[in-house]
Amino acid sequence: EIVMTQSPVTLSVSPGERATLSCRASQSVSSNLAWYQQKPGQAPRLLIYGASTRATGIPARFSGSGSGTEFTLTISSLQSEDFAVYYCQQYNNWPLTFGGGTKVEIK
Amino acid sequence: QLQLQESGPGLVKPSETLSLTCTVSGGSITSSSYYWGWIRQPPGKGLEWIGTIYYSGSTYYNPSLKSRVTISVDTSKNQFSLKLTSVTAADTAVYYCARSYGGNPNWFDPWGQGTLVTVSS
Numbered sequence: 001e002i003v004m005t006q007s008p009v010t011l012s013v014s015p016g017e018r019a020t021l022s023c024r025a026s027q028s029v030s031s032n033l034a035w036y037q038q039k040p041g042q043a044p045r046l047l048i049y050g051a052s053t054r055a056t057g058i059p060a061r062f063s064g065s066g067s068g069t070e071f072t073l074t075i076s077s078l079q080s081e082d083f084a085v086y087y088c089q090q091y092n093n094w095p096l097t098f099g100g101g102t103k104v105e106i107k
Numbered sequence: 108q109l110q111l112q113e114s115g116p117g118l119v120k121p122s123e124t125l126s127l128t129c130t131v132s133g134g135s136i137t138s139s140s141y142y143w144g145w146i147r148q149p150p151g152k153g154l155e156w157i158g159t160i161y162y163s164g165s166t167y168y169n170p171s172l173k174s175r176v177t178i179s180v181d182t183s184k185n186q187f188s189l190k191l192t193s194v195t196a197a198d199t200a201v202y203y204c205a206r207s208y209g210g211n212p213n214w215f216d217p218w219g220q221g222t223l224v225t226v227s228s
Binding site for chain 2: 044
């Protein structure tokens with residue numbers, strides 16, 4: 001099983017600032033990496049797939065990068081609606097596995 | 108616009124079987140492009156993939172749950188279902204159904220709103 005590790009666990013950011021979230025895989029997942037956003041009481045929402053392709057309707061301030069074992073989700077200028085928990089997921093191998101999440105909170 | 112909706116009992120007794128159904132609307136479950144999955148999230152914790160099914164009945168399960176899980180599909184009702192046997196308090200979670208792209212392992216989009224299942228006597 002591929003273990004996904006996200007850091008930091010919590011990220012405190014002021015509105016308008018840049019947020020950088022990390023996701024590391026225990027072995028290479030190529031570019032088979034997705035990012036999701038989850039707000040309290042809601043289902044996860046797909047943001048990024050293929051490590052860097054934004055899903056339909058996702059604002060351009062969200063960008064993904066990386067390949068192999070190291071990945072980054074960047075939110076260029078945080079808006080109030082972006083404060084949430086973010087999860088990465090690898091889909092290079094079964095079983096599908098998720099990272100533990102990064103909570104982006106208001107500083 | 109594709110929508111998924113989970114349904115089933117919100118309370119299950121320990122050692123019994125958890126049964127949930129996901130109803131797909133706005134699209135066909137028999138589309139050759141998509142697979143269908145179940146994911147769960149214990150309260151305050153992260154996401155755990157349970158399993159994925161194709162409309163033909165092909166399934167992929169998380170090894171950690173495989174001995175207790177069965178996912179099935181009912182194409183006539185545009186639904187797929189989850190059964191988890193011998194549940195314990197550790198199975199208390201919000202259960203989500205979601206669409207997955209393609210036959211290989213893949214991402215999920217969209218997701219249902221989720222349903223909380225509590226295991227308690």
